Amino acid sequence: MQLAAAIAFFLQRLQTEKQLSPHTLDAYRRDLAKLQQLAEAEGLARIDELKEMLLRGWLAQLHRGGLGARSLQRWLSAVRGLCNCGLREGWLKANPAEGCARPREKNDCRSCWMWTRRRTLSKAPATSVCTCATGPYWNSSTAAACACPS
Structure with missing residues (x-):
């Protein structure tokens, strides 16, 4: 499945099934937009092309770019949620974000x-x-x- 379609599906599911607040949805939308930009810069278009080492590298890149620990934690949480959704839907065989450590404050x-x-x-x-x-x-x-x- 295309990454953009997977993100749209995940955000729709969060809005309808989880009934998250609009602020949380906006934050997840921004975080997943960053994920999509990073993936496109690497030439990746499909969700099953995400790998743990790529995610770790992107976390480091976002950190070097000035993103704080809590924002990095939220970014990783959004990515983990997307990948867990991909597992449930059968788009992924494993969650590549599970091996990524939580950024420490x-x-x-x-x-x-x-x-x-x-x-x-x-x-x-x-x-x-x-x-x-x-x-x-x-x-x-x-x-x-x-x-x-x-």
């Missing part, structure tokens, strides 16, 4: 996140500090935020 230290999650769940005292390798960066005023510089 600047202060997205896994050990701090896990520590923060444990602290939140256990209701530990606010005097606790982060135990990640970079030292005590716990910000007691924002229990959900990781202030770790790594």
